[in-house]
């Protein structure tokens with residue numbers, strides 16, 4: 048399985064990139080407009096936040112899903128037996144956030160959301176007509192004024208050796224949303240599953256941007272764009288002593304968007320959150 052690394056500035060970038068999404072569910076961009084210095088500053092500032100007690104004041108709300116999710120309540124991937132070894136914060140522009148981190152989180156959110164919208168328009172443009180006719184509205188409309196798009200800041204703590212046997216930083220899962228965009232993390236570990244079940248490292252040189260299809264877009268495109276299983280494996284050696292920080296933006300449609308004959312976006316999301324154990 049070969050996830051394509053595509054130059055965002057190439058004349059045929061949209062075509063190459065959407066082909067990789069169709070074939071693998073993943074695509075990787077270089078020379079994209081997201082500022083690396085901003086990403087690095089967010090990694091450093093949020094690592095300090097996760098290392099402080101301040102996080103305890105932001106315990107997430109089951110109702111609204113914003114705030115801090117500790118390792119003790121961290122999600123269990125659908126079908127997995129063990130919790131992921133991670134803690135994370137869900138940032139929404141309307142949600143709670145440590146005041147000192149608000150401006151840079153919002154600036155990143157806007158920049159990444161703008162790029163994600165452009166990439167979604169590429170996805171739409173390169174959808175074959177026999178698939179596109181099933182879209183109930185243009186993909187770019189589905190996310191307009193959505194209150195559900197969210198920035199997740201993840202921190203995978205150093206390993207202690209006390210982790211339950213078989214637990215992973217992130218067990219194999221598909222993302223729930225339409226499209227995810229993810230700057231390469233500060234440490235390796237992200238893998239994607241091929242059709243034959245084998246796992247492959249996702250290209251993740253610092254500065255690359257990784258994009259993947261979520262379950263909602265797989266549903267709306269009748270599988271033309273597959274939501275591929277991915278995971279974050281545990282480091283060995285010196286890497287095990289270091290935290291890993293990553294920063295996915297999950298592009299979500301408005302609640303009332305009809306994805307298919309089977310689901311609206313809201314029905315789909317509620318079902319999945321219950322399965323993850325973060326909603327009653």
Ligand SMILES: O=C(O)CCC(=O)C(=O)O
Pocket residue numbers: 199201217222229232237277278279293294295
């Ligand atoms: O940390 C990563 O590299 C990936 C995280 C991820 O797949 C997720 O949070 O859905």
Ligand SMILES: [Fe+2]
Pocket residue numbers: 220221222277
């Ligand atoms: Fe994911």
